[in-house]
Amino acid sequence: MRPPVLFTSLLLLSGISILFSMANGSMDIGWVELLSAIHGNGEEFATRVILDLRWPRTAAAYVTGALLALAGGLMQVLLRNPLADPYVLGISGGAAVATLLTLLLGIGGIWLQGAAFIGALLSMLLVFGLSHGHGSWSISRLLLTGVVVAAGWGAAIGFLLALSPERDLRGMLFWLMGDLSYATTPVESLAVLLAGLLVAVASGRSLNLLAHGELVAATLGVTIQPLRRLIYIMASLLTAAAVTMGGSIGFVGLIVPHMLRLQGVRDHRVLLPAAALLGGCLLVIADTLARTLLAPRQLPVGTLTALIGVPVFLYLLYHSRERYGRDG
Amino acid sequence: MLRLETEQLGIRIAGIEICLNLDLRIDAGESWGVLGRNGAGKTTLLHTLAGLRRPELGTVKLEGNPLTSLTRRRIARHIGVLPQEHQDAFPASVMETVLIGRHPYLGPLQWEGAPDFAAARDALRAVGLECMETRGVATLSGGERRRLGIATLLAQDPGLLLLDEPTNHMDVHHQIHVLDLLRQRASAGQKSMLLVLHDPNLALRYCDHFLLLFGEGVTLQGTAAQVLTQPNLERLYGHPLQALQGPRGTVWLPR
Numbered sequence: 212m213r214p215p216v217l218f219t220s221l222l223l224l225s226g227i228s229i230l231f232s233m234a235n236g237s238m239d240i241g242w243v244e245l246l247s248a249i250h251g252n253g254e255e256f257a258t259r260v261i262l263d264l265r266w267p268r269t270a271a272a273y274v275t276g277a278l279l280a281l282a283g284g285l286m287q288v289l290l291r292n293p294l295a296d297p298y299v300l301g302i303s304g305g306a307a308v309a310t311l312l313t314l315l316l317g318i319g320g321i322w323l324q325g326a327a328f329i330g331a332l333l334s335m336l337l338v339f340g341l342s343h344g345h346g347s348w349s350i351s352r353l354l355l356t357g358v359v360v361a362a363g364w365g366a367a368i369g370f371l372l373a374l375s376p377e378r379d380l381r382g383m384l385f386w387l388m389g390d391l392s393y394a395t396t397p398v399e400s401l402a403v404l405l406a407g408l409l410v411a412v413a414s415g416r417s418l419n420l421l422a423h424g425e426l427v428a429a430t431l432g433v434t435i436q437p438l439r440r441l442i443y444i445m446a447s448l449l450t451a452a453a454v455t456m457g458g459s460i461g462f463v464g465l466i467v468p469h470m471l472r473l474q475g476v477r478d479h480r481v482l483l484p485a486a487a488l489l490g491g492c493l494l495v496i497a498d499t500l501a502r503t504l505l506a507p508r509q510l511p512v513g514t515l516t517a518l519i520g521v522p523v524f525l526y527l528l529y530h531s532r533e534r535y536g537r538d539g
Numbered sequence: 540m541l542r543l544e545t546e547q548l549g550i551r552i553a554g555i556e557i558c559l560n561l562d563l564r565i566d567a568g569e570s571w572g573v574l575g576r577n578g579a580g581k582t583t584l585l586h587t588l589a590g591l592r593r594p595e596l597g598t599v600k601l602e603g604n605p606l607t608s609l610t611r612r613r614i615a616r617h618i619g620v621l622p623q624e625h626q627d628a629f630p631a632s633v634m635e636t637v638l639i640g641r642h643p644y645l646g647p648l649q650w651e652g653a654p655d656f657a658a659a660r661d662a663l664r665a666v667g668l669e670c671m672e673t674r675g676v677a678t679l680s681g682g683e684r685r686r687l688g689i690a691t692l693l694a695q696d697p698g699l700l701l702l703d704e705p706t707n708h709m710d711v712h713h714q715i716h717v718l719d720l721l722r723q724r725a726s727a728g729q730k731s732m733l734l735v736l737h738d739p740n741l742a743l744r745y746c747d748h749f750l751l752l753f754g755e756g757v758t759l760q761g762t763a764a765q766v767l768t769q770p771n772l773e774r775l776y777g778h779p780l781q782a783l784q785g786p787r788g789t790v791w792l793p794r
Contacts, residue, residue: 292628412648413648414647422629424622424627427625427626430618430619430622432613432615432642477629
């Protein structure tokens with residue numbers, strides 16, 4: 212797909228999914244009412260529901276999805292591993308442990324998000340520091356450190372869940388499965404997303420080279436270490452921002468970049484911004500379904516992203532002519 | 540004109556001495572062959588000459604400037620490297636892979652333009668892959684992938700080409716075709732080449748200077764007449780050789 216066509220379709224899809232999300236919920240609001248509310252001349256109550264409840268949540272879902280997909284795309288090229296996702300290096304584990312601790316201590320509200328962000332950053336610094344060690348900084352070392360730290364966080368999460376009283380467990384599990392119920396209008400996260408997009412587009416051509424191996428990238432003029440640090444830090448910040456808003460929402464970061472790769476989008480200057488848009492759409496649709504499928508009950512959006520994402524991805528992979536790697 | 544020189548170069552890797560006090564001068568238009576056994580340090584030497592690793596002792600200078608004082612981008616406009624193996628973690632087309640050779644000439648936010656595509660097409664045509672532009676790299680055979688690597692190097696168009704076993708995975712015809720092509724490009728543009736080769740006969744056919752790595756820091760350099768003697772080659776490979784006179788001069792066969 213040519214970039215102009217790709218971006219036009221993704222922007223259209225974004226508009227449609229956002230309107231779809233705003234129009235659907237436990238209260239029935241028609242398209243006409245929705246449009247008049249957006250124009251500011253709708254009925255009072257419907258306008259309140261749309262602008263104060265649905266808009267912040269829709270915006271949060273879109274930005275979170277974009278953050279995750281962009282972080283996933285960056286992690287995959289950084290680690291040169293198609294299996295990498297935003298959580299592979301333990302960022303979400305750190306955030307989860309910090310969040311569960313605050314829930315366990317009974318502190319809520321704004322502290323929850325602050326704790327998630329601080330937990331994510333601490334985990335990022337821990338992995339970064341440990342993977343430097345005494346020797347050189349290699350990708351396998353970073354990956355191994357991250358995966359082991361993530362396993363450690365996993366154990367800590369289990370420990371905290373075992374200690375928690377019954378009444379807190381539901382909230383904790385929802386957070387762990389990804390949940391946007393507490394999300395607010397994502398101003399700070401949007402800033403992180405824009406910074407991430409800037410870095411992604413500016414270093415996109417270097418990332419194309421990095422995908423061909425460090426040796427080739429270095430001989431063609433890429434300064435490897437600063438680029439890797441920049442990408443690691445940016446991907447971690449994006450993940451931290453996403454985790455802060457919606458807990459650990461799985462699959463978006465893993466599959467969205469590959470969906471685009473399977474459509475023949477391989478240039479990272481196109482792939483990464485497109486992944487952000489597609490990730491946003493996917494999460495908005497998943498979150499709308501999470502709110503409405505069993506309304507008034509809400510489902511954790513993380514389960515919906517997997518339920519939608521996995522079959523779509525497998526379908527694309529099955530019908531794809533692309534071959535991943537050399538295996539025969 | 541002098542392109543690359545080393546001063547008192549000493550390279551050691553994992554406790555193994557590759558060279559010691561090596562003074563190498565690669566002038567414009569020269570073609571060097573690096574010969575040595577497996578594990579003698581040919582690739583490590585090549586990476587050191589490209590500035591991809593720091594030497595333990597001494598300096599490598601590009602046109603008089605130490606490599607350590609130059610940015611990778613600047614080096615990439617002068618030195619091109621064909622790696623021993625290609626790593627393709629993600630799908631990419633043949634065209635996309637050749638275009639990465641233009642990276643050192645493009646600004647951070649600049650996209651490849653018509654001249655870059657022209658250079659890429661020219662490079663693909665030169666290695667006979669012109670009808671495969673949209674093919675996925677993962678669908679290429681080993682020899683085709685190797686020719687694609689050469690094409691990327693041609694698109695990069697550096698003054699000094701460091702080639703690590705360029706004929707890997709290639710059949711006899713393509714070995715000769717690619718080496719002919721490289722030599723022809725080199726002599727047309729006063730470019731220099733340094734080739735790591737396992738076949739002394741190919742080296743003899745395409746190189747005018749030789750560097751022999753004997754291990755334990757012992758090296759020998761010079762022209763074919765000076766260094767490619769039977770005792771030297773037998774010592775180099777640790778295998779008895781037989782010299783035969785072919786239509787193009789001496790050929791070496793293992794006994």
